[in-house]
Amino acid sequence: xxxxxxxxxxxxxxAVLLLDTAEEMLSVAQRPIKxxxxxxxxxxxxxxxxxxxxxxxxxxxxAKRLSADVxxxxxxxxxxxxxxxxxxxxxxxxxxxxDAVVIRHGxxxxxxxxxxxxxxxxxxxxxxxxxxxxxxxxxxxAFTMRRHLAxxxxxxxxxRRVAIVGDVLHSRVARSNALLLAxxxxxxxxxxxxxxxxxxVESWPVETSYDLDTVLAxxxxxxxxxxxxxxxxxxxxxxxxxxxxxYGLDSRRMAKLPEHAIVMHPGPMNRGMEITADVADxxxxxxxxxxxxxxxxxxxxxxxxxxxxxxxxxxxPATTADLTEGQA
Amino acid sequence: MTxxxxxxxxxxxxxxxxVRIVDGVIAEIGTTLDTSDVxxxxxxxxxxxxxxxDLHTHLREPGREDAETVETGTRSAAAGGxxxxxxxxxxxxxxxxxxxxxxxxxxxREHGYCDVAPVGAVTVGLAGEKLAELGxxxxxxxxxxxxxxxxxxxxxxxxMRRALEYVKAFDGVIAQHAQExxxxxxxxxxxxxxxxxxxxxxxxAVAEEAIIARxxxxxxxxxSRLHVCHLSTRGSVEIVRWAKSRGIDVTAExxxxxxxxxxxxxxxxxxxxxxNPPLRTADDVAALREALAEGVIDIVATDHAPHPSEDxxxxxxxxxxxxxGLETALSVVQHTMVDTxxxxxxxxxxxxxxxxxxxxxxxxxxxxxxxxxPANIVLYDPSASRVVRPEDTVSMSRNTPYRGIxxxxxxxxxxLRGRPTVLDGTVVDEASVEEVSA
Numbered sequence: 001x002x003x004x005x006x007x008x009x010x011x012x013x014x015a016v017l018l019l020d021t022a023e024e025m026l027s028v029a030q031r032p033i034k035x036x037x038x039x040x041x042x043x044x045x046x047x048x049x050x051x052x053x054x055x056x057x058x059x060x061x062x063a064k065r066l067s068a069d070v071x072x073x074x075x076x077x078x079x080x081x082x083x084x085x086x087x088x089x090x091x092x093x094x095x096x097x098x099d100a101v102v103i104r105h106g107x108x109x110x111x112x113x114x115x116x117x118x119x120x121x122x123x124x125x126x127x128x129x130x131x132x133x134x135x136x137x138x139x140x141x142a143f144t145m146r147r148h149l150a151x152x153x154x155x156x157x158x159x160r161r162v163a164i165v166g167d168v169l170h171s172r173v174a175r176s177n178a179l180l181l182a183x184x185x186x187x188x189x190x191x192x193x194x195x196x197x198x199x200x201v202e203s204w205p206v207e208t209s210y211d212l213d214t215v216l217a218x219x220x221x222x223x224x225x226x227x228x229x230x231x232x233x234x235x236x237x238x239x240x241x242x243x244x245x246x247y248g249l250d251s252r253r254m255a256k257l258p259e260h261a262i263v264m265h266p267g268p269m270n271r272g273m274e275i276t277a278d279v280a281d282x283x284x285x286x287x288x289x290x291x292x293x294x295x296x297x298x299x300x301x302x303x304x305x306x307x308x309x310x311x312x313x314x315x316x317p318a319t320t321a322d323l324t325e326g327q328a
Numbered sequence: 329m330t331x332x333x334x335x336x337x338x339x340x341x342x343x344x345x346x347v348r349i350v351d352g353v354i355a356e357i358g359t360t361l362d363t364s365d366v367x368x369x370x371x372x373x374x375x376x377x378x379x380x381x382d383l384h385t386h387l388r389e390p391g392r393e394d395a396e397t398v399e400t401g402t403r404s405a406a407a408g409g410x411x412x413x414x415x416x417x418x419x420x421x422x423x424x425x426x427x428x429x430x431x432x433x434x435x436x437r438e439h440g441y442c443d444v445a446p447v448g449a450v451t452v453g454l455a456g457e458k459l460a461e462l463g464x465x466x467x468x469x470x471x472x473x474x475x476x477x478x479x480x481x482x483x484x485x486x487x488m489r490r491a492l493e494y495v496k497a498f499d500g501v502i503a504q505h506a507q508e509x510x511x512x513x514x515x516x517x518x519x520x521x522x523x524x525x526x527x528x529x530x531x532x533a534v535a536e537e538a539i540i541a542r543x544x545x546x547x548x549x550x551x552s553r554l555h556v557c558h559l560s561t562r563g564s565v566e567i568v569r570w571a572k573s574r575g576i577d578v579t580a581e582x583x584x585x586x587x588x589x590x591x592x593x594x595x596x597x598x599x600x601x602x603x604n605p606p607l608r609t610a611d612d613v614a615a616l617r618e619a620l621a622e623g624v625i626d627i628v629a630t631d632h633a634p635h636p637s638e639d640x641x642x643x644x645x646x647x648x649x650x651x652x653g654l655e656t657a658l659s660v661v662q663h664t665m666v667d668t669x670x671x672x673x674x675x676x677x678x679x680x681x682x683x684x685x686x687x688x689x690x691x692x693x694x695x696x697x698x699x700x701x702p703a704n705i706v707l708y709d710p711s712a713s714r715v716v717r718p719e720d721t722v723s724m725s726r727n728t729p730y731r732g733i734x735x736x737x738x739x740x741x742x743x744l745r746g747r748p749t750v751l752d753g754t755v756v757d758e759a760s761v762e763e764v765s766a
Contacts, residue, residue, distance in 0.1 A: 086643050107645035108516075108527035109597030116596070117641070130645070132527030175527060198524030199532075 003115045003124040004301055007135045007180035015142070015183055019155075021300035022143050022293070028065065029296055039068035042099040042306055047089070048127070049075040049105045054267060054291070055127050055137075059102045062298035068306075071098070086110060090119035098122045100306055108132035123305040131170045137266050138176035140297040141223065142184060144290050148262050149220050158185035163215045165191040165247060166225030166274050167236075169198050173266045174225060178206050189215050193247065195236045212247055216256040223264040224249050224274045240273060250276040254284065262286045329746060331355075333363050337371035337707060339697055341673025347376065349703040352746035357699055369751075371707050374740055377677045379411025379704030380658065381684040381693050383474065383503070383581060384557060384629035386650070387413070387444070389435065390428070391420025396634035396724050398435035401654075402442040404632070404723035406749035408654040409706035409739040410442050412685065412693040413632075417449040418479040424449035424460035426468035433470035441749050445688055448472040450491050450502060454480050459491060466498040473689040476503035478557055479604075481539060483509050488543060492552040499689055501579075503555040504543055506564070507605065511535035516645060518591040518606040526594060528644065531606045533561040540564050544571035544578050555687055556580040558631050560605040562615035569624045579687050581629035582616050584653050584660035585729055589613075593729070599640050599647030600729055603633070620679060621670040627684045630657045634725030651729045655721060659735040662710055667736060703746035712738035722755060 001014060010018070028036055044063040048056050056072065063070045073093070086105075093101055100123040103111045108130030115124040128134040142157065149160050162181055168174045168190050181188045182205035189207040190197065201208055209215050216222060227247075229240055237243045254263065263275075263285045271277045280287060334347040339357070348356035348366070387401035396404075398415070405413045415432050417423035423432060429446035436444025448465035452458045454477045465472040475495060482488045482504060491502050512535045517523050519530020540556055544567065547554035556568065559580045571578045585603065590610050593601040601607060619625040633650025640647050653660075661680065665671040671679070685694025695701040713736045718726035742750040749756055 085638065085641075086646070087638075087641050105643065107643040109645075110643040112597040113643050116598075130527050172527060175525070199519050199530055200521035200524040203521045204525070 001304060003111075004135050004305060005111050005115055005124065005126045006133045007138050007176045007183070010180065010183060012183050015139070015180060018139055018297070018300050018304060019143050019146060021304060022139070022296045025299040025303070026293065026296035028299070029292070035065050035067060037067045038303060039063070039066040039306055042068045043097060044068045044070050044100045044102060044302065045093050045098040046070065046072045047093070047101050047103045048073070049103075049110075050128070052104050052128065055104060058291070058294045059127060059298050061295045062302055065295070066299055066302055068302070086113065087117070087119050090114055093122065094120040100125060100302060102127045104128045106130055125301060125305065128172050130172065132172050133176040134172040135176050135180070136294070136298050136301055137173050138180040139301070140290055140294040141177055141264060141266070142180055143293050143297050144264065144286055145221050145262070147293075148286060149260070156185060157181065160186045160220045161189070161218055162186050163189050163191055163219040163222045164225065165212060165222060165249070167196045167227045167231060168192045168201070168225065169196045170228070170231070171225050177223065178204055182206065189219070191215050191247065193237055193243070196231070213253065213256065216253060217258070219257060219261055221262045221264060222249065222257065223266070225266070226268065226270060227274050229270070229273070244273050248274050248276065249279050251278050251282070254279050254282065257284070264290060266290070331366040332369055332743075332746070333361050333366045334369045334371045334376065334705070334707065335363070337374055337376035339376050340677055341375045347697070347705070349743065349746045352703055354697065354699055354701050354703050357697070369707070369741060373711060374707045374709050375673055376697060377409070377673065377706050377708060378681040378695060378697055379693060379706055379742065379744065380409045380680045381688070381690070382410050382413040382630050382632070382654065382657075383555075383627060383684040383688055384478070385413040385415055385632045385654065386418070386634065387415040387432070388419065388634055390431065394636050398432060398444060399439045399441070400722070400724040401632070401634070402436060402439055402444060403755050404652070404654045404721065405442040406742050406744070407722040407739060407755050408656070409658050409708060409742050410654060411704040411706075411742065411744045412443040412445060412690060413654070414445045414447050414474055414688055416478045417447045417476060418454055422449050422453050423447065424452050424454075426461065426464040429465050429470040429472050430468050440744070441755065442744060443693065445474070445690055446470045446472055447474045447476050447478070447503065450475045450477045450482050451487065456480060456482060456484055456487065459487070459494065462491070462494055462500065463498065466500060473498070473500050474503050474555070474687070475500055476505065476557065478503065478505045481505050481507040481509060483539070485542060485546070489546050489550060492547055492554065493550045496552050501553040501555045501687060503557050504539065505557050506536045506539035506543065506559075508535040508538050511538070515606070516602070517594045518608050520591060520609060522591055522594060526597070528594065531604075533563050533608070536561055536605060537563040537567055540567050544568070544576050547578055548574065548576045552577065554578045558583050558586065558605055558629065559625060560586050560608050560616070561612050565615050565619040565624055569619070572624065579626040579683075580624070581627045582620055582625045583631045584628060584657045585651055586616055587613065587620070587628075587664040588660050589729060597644050599642065599644045600651070600727060600731065602644060602647050602649055603651050604649035617664055617668070617670055620665065621675070626679070627687065628657065628661055628680050629684065630654050632723070634723055635727050637726060640727050651727050652721065652723050652725055654723065656716060656728065656730050656735060658708060658739060659737040660730075662737045663735055666710070703743050705743040706739060707741040709738045709740050710736065712736070714738065
């Protein structure tokens with residue numbers, strides 16, 4: 001694993017290694033001193049062309065807990081807003097010696113361009129590109145599901161049923177989750193009005209449905225996607241009220257879920273649109289926990305990409321002992 | 329002017345003969361012609377075709393001389409075997425007045441590498457609101473007969489109807505860039521399985537097909553002539569086939585890149601493959617090849633679209649649409665149509681020379697290789713091959729999608745009215761000097 005661009009690039013072994021490593025990282029986060037020396041002397045650049053406080057902070061915390069030096073490069077207020085190209089920004093970061101670049105960009109494929117165009121040698125982590133993918137979000141979602149739905153034993157999500165509901169068409173979270181969960185053996189059902197279902201979704205490794213109520217009864221986890229109200233103006237659906245009546249999760253609908261099922265949301269939520277406040281704040285909701293797990297998963301991703309010699313396909317998960325060895 | 333004898337050329341890929349060129353005209357065709365007092369061009373193993381005619385070239389001048397100029401674009405055309413290119417109107421300023429089209433036409437004549445027939449804009453500023461002065465452009469020294477808002481679709485049905493009607497007065501043709509604008513807002517690539525996975529906004533086939541269907545019906549209704557630019561889908565082929573069977577006066581073109589490349593290339597996110605209309609599926613490619621062989625698609629046109637490197641060396645969404653194609657067109661046609669047995673060389677001459685000249689109503693190009701005809705000739709070596717390297721292009725721009733691909737064939741020589749613009753595979757630079765003094 002040299003870059004993390006798409007969950008579709010991960011083998012099952014890669015994905016399990018990332019999740020297992022994240023478990024170790026989570027235990028670090030629960031210590032009084034939440035810091036490991038592992039990436040000391042390495043530089044991680046957070047290159048954010050879109051506003052995303054939560055993802056940026058999560059990556060920043062992850063890198064700092066691994067003792068990396070962190071540079072936050074927000075496109076607004078930098079030369080990018082004066083028209084510097086992605087290429088020139090990449091050349092600058094290369095010249096500064098960035099070991100990893102965490103990139104959030106509005107254009108689908110921008111991280112893939114960084115990784116392949118020959119502008120920069122750093123490891124590239126996709127922190128969300130257009131409506132393409134958001135791999136660390138999918139990893140933290142899978143991590144959260146595993147803790148709740150497969151807390152012991154082989155910890156496999158094989159056969160677990162996950163509903164992903166909402167604006168699948170524009171959602172990078174849905175794409176990364178669909179690919180990762182299929183790799184992990186879970187059964188994914190995408191639920192959306194037909195206008196918000198991607199063209200060609202028949203070829204994805206998922207089921208699809210236009211009817212949320214029938215899907216809920218057999219779901220182990222339901223993930224609600226943010227719906228931008230501006231989609232309404234583009235005739236994807238008639239009104240916010242109709243959308244939330246047909247595809248929103250309220251307590252009446254939540255009651256159809258099996259007893260053990262969890263409710264997830266990648267945030268930020270539109271309370272009252274795709275999810276009601278009482279559902280978001282209910283005991284089934286693991287939304288806040290997703291945020292906590294995000295730091296652990298991103299620590300695992302940075303660790304596995306930057307600790308070099310470790311080959312994701314063959315190495316066993318890191319232990320806390322491994323991570324701390326060499327500490328002076 | 330020097331007289332030439334081309335020795336042992338295979339005329340249209342068939343009989344081997346010598347061709348004598350005197351005073352810009354084919355003076356004699358036969359075997360073992362007398363070669364005293366002439367320059368002899370050895371054409372052993374080479375095919376002689378009539379000079380190629382492109383109905384769809386972007387020369388970028390005036391306005392984007394950082395991408396291409398009339399001079400560099402016509403040099404590129406000559407290197408590709410072309411003797412006439414139609415220069416698209418989406419320059420800056422737009423070629424929507426007699427003044428601009430005459431300027432472009434004159435620049436072509438001055439440089440002398442390849443004739444330039446300017447295309448006039450259909451609407452003022454390509455804005456799709458008001459007809460440009462089509463008659464003035466038709467009556468100008470440039471004698472414009474092809475009108476197009478290429479890059480943009482004349483989407484307003486009434487405006488399209490009026491344009492089709494109006495050009496009947498001077499035997500013009502409307503070359504439509506068929507793209508329903510609302511269905512393609514923000515579109516980045518072919519809408520299909522891959523666009524959904526890549527998260528790139530889709531450009532659905534229906535956005536092209538709906539406009540072509542409307543336009544052929546309009547052309548029938550007003551009894552005018554329609555040309556469809558860069559047709560790219562199987563459905564479009566079916567509509568054009570249907571229209572022709574009804575006797576509607578419609579012609580259509582396909583680009584070399586749509587005959588060879590597919591949307592799978594978008595998975596690289598390398599915008600060298602970003603083009604409008606987008607690369608389509610392998611099934612569409614198969615349909616386009618069959619339709620070109622059948623004659624349902626009349627011609628190959630390059631849509632040569634030069635861009636400076638910074639417009640391609642970026643993320644996909646920020647990149648410009650388009651790819652260069654003049655210097656690779658004949659090779660791609662050989663690879664996709666001749667080497668596959670779909671078309672013989674006489675067919676290539678028809679689709680790349682005779683028919684495009686006929687659609688553009690240019691009488692002096694696209695002529696047969698026969699005594700008394702203007703000596704517009706290309707000598708082509710079909711047994712050569714090369715791996716395409718962007719740095720080798722004669723065009724000012726390097727945005728070729730064939731980088732690293734091995735393509736067959738090589739243009740060895742091009743003659744424009746008896747004067748070589750290319751010899752030994754190299755553009756002849758003193759051409760312009762000779763033209764001015766002639």
